[in-house]
Amino acid sequence: xxxxxxxxxxxxxxxxxxxxxxxxxxxxxxxxxxxxxxxxxxxxxxxxxxxxxxxxxxxxxxxxxxxxxxxxxxxxxxxxxxxxxxxxxxxxxxxxxxxxxxxxxxxxxxxx
Numbered sequence: 001x002x003x004x005x006x007x008x009x010x011x012x013x014x015x016x017x018x019x020x021x022x023x024x025x026x027x028x029x030x031x032x033x034x035x036x037x038x039x040x041x042x043x044x045x046x047x048x049x050x051x052x053x054x055x056x057x058x059x060x061x062x063x064x065x066x067x068x069x070x071x072x073x074x075x076x077x078x079x080x081x082x083x084x085x086x087x088x089x090x091x092x093x094x095x096x097x098x099x100x101x102x103x104x105x106x107x108x109x110x111x112x
Contacts (some may be wrong), residue, residue, distance in 0.1 A: 008055070008058060008059055008060045009058065009059045009060070010059075010060045010061075010062070011059055011060070011061050011062070012041075012051070012061075012062040012064065013061060013062075013063065013064065014063070014064040014066075015063050015064065015065060015066075018061075018063065022054075022056075022061075025054070025056075026052070026054050026063055029054060030052065034050075034052050034065050037052045037053070038050050038051070038052055038065060038067075039051060039052070039053075041062070049064050050064070050065050050067045051063055051064050051065060052065060
């Protein structure tokens with residue numbers, strides 16, 4: 001008996017270009033999402049894409065996944081949430097100290 005050395009085809013494609021059956025099979029392989037299996041693939045021209053591996057009996061796919069980069073975190077870091085200067089804080093403190101009665105006692109106020 002001879003063993004056939006059958007090499008799999010390697011295909012890089014978008015998940016949108018797969019048949020509905022293969023798309024469903026990819027989703028079944030990654031039921032919790034693609035985050036843990038995703039890899040960044042750098043292209044020679046400097047561009048890149050994210051993909052996950054997916055194998056069938058005949059084909060080894062590298063399935064491109066659409067990724068949106070959340071850059072709002074950088075914008076949030078730029079905001080100054082920790083500004084200790086609160087408008088009017090000094091006036092409020094001064095008003096409170098003027099309005100509170102003095103609690104000093106003299107010897108005349110004590111009943112002995």
